[in-house]
Amino acid sequence: MSDFLIVLAFATLPAAGNIAGGLIAEVFDVSDRALSLALHLAAGIVLAVVGLELVPRALDGTHPWIPVTSFIAGGALFIGLERLIDLAQNRLNTGEESAGPLAIFAGVSLDLFSDGVMIGTGTVINPALGLLLAAGQVPADIPEGFAATATLKRAGFAPRIRMLMAASFAVPVLLGATIGYLTLRQAPDTVTLSVLAATGGVLMSVIIEEVLTQAHEGPTSSWGPLMLTGGFGLFAFISVYITI
Numbered sequence: 001m002s003d004f005l006i007v008l009a010f011a012t013l014p015a016a017g018n019i020a021g022g023l024i025a026e027v028f029d030v031s032d033r034a035l036s037l038a039l040h041l042a043a044g045i046v047l048a049v050v051g052l053e054l055v056p057r058a059l060d061g062t063h064p065w066i067p068v069t070s071f072i073a074g075g076a077l078f079i080g081l082e083r084l085i086d087l088a089q090n091r092l093n094t095g096e097e098s099a100g101p102l103a104i105f106a107g108v109s110l111d112l113f114s115d116g117v118m119i120g121t122g123t124v125i126n127p128a129l130g131l132l133l134a135a136g137q138v139p140a141d142i143p144e145g146f147a148a149t150a151t152l153k154r155a156g157f158a159p160r161i162r163m164l165m166a167a168s169f170a171v172p173v174l175l176g177a178t179i180g181y182l183t184l185r186q187a188p189d190t191v192t193l194s195v196l197a198a199t200g201g202v203l204m205s206v207i208i209e210e211v212l213t214q215a216h217e218g219p220t221s222s223w224g225p226l227m228l229t230g231g232f233g234l235f236a237f238i239s240v241y242i243t244i
């Protein structure tokens with residue numbers, strides 16, 4: 001049980017990062033360009049998590065083709081989840097103005113759930129890996145939470161609703177960590193690595209299809225590519241200097 005509490009403690013790091021980002025967005029008015037830069041930074045960090053940690057770890061198994069297939073399946077899972085989200089939005093008759101912010105909110109929630117699964121699964125493999133993945137996500141989660149709250153603010157959502165939605169970001173990451181840890185702690189290595197790879201596929205799809213798409217919907221900054229590569233480099237530094 002103590003190990004499970006450690007997993008939950010790790011999972012609170014990305015949740016706290018998202019909530020902190022939301023609080024920053026509540027205090028400061030942000031331009032479209034600043035929002036785009038924040039999303040580029042978050043995207044770079046998450047892509048680094050996938051490319052530098054998840055995929056290399058997943059390929060360490062005895063049958064690497066299985067995690068590779070699972071990575072592709074993660075992309076397919078994202079398509080299914082995206083269609084469910086679109087269906088839910090259509091049933092709620094959300095207008096065009098609120099569809100974008102709700103899509104970002106849903107994308108961030110899915111990203112956080114994937115983070116939780118990733119942290120829980122990583123902790124099964126090595127507790128230090130779980131900590132690295134949790135700590136490495138915080139710099140991405142702050143701009144993600146910032147962007148999600150800022151888009152809700154621009155769409156005219158009431159402050160109380162925005163704060164409740166920001167606080168609710170703790171739910172998917174804790175749920176994902178619980179599922180990832182409890183269901184995989186006795187599983188074979190191939191299964192654990194496959195789940196890690198599938199999580200990477202979902203994360204990459206969320207970043208490219210939701211976060212970066214939203215980053216280019218309004219006025220953008222020429223500094224966007226630098227923020228993207230800078231975010232990638234930031235996680236690379238974290239990955240190198242946190243010893244596992």
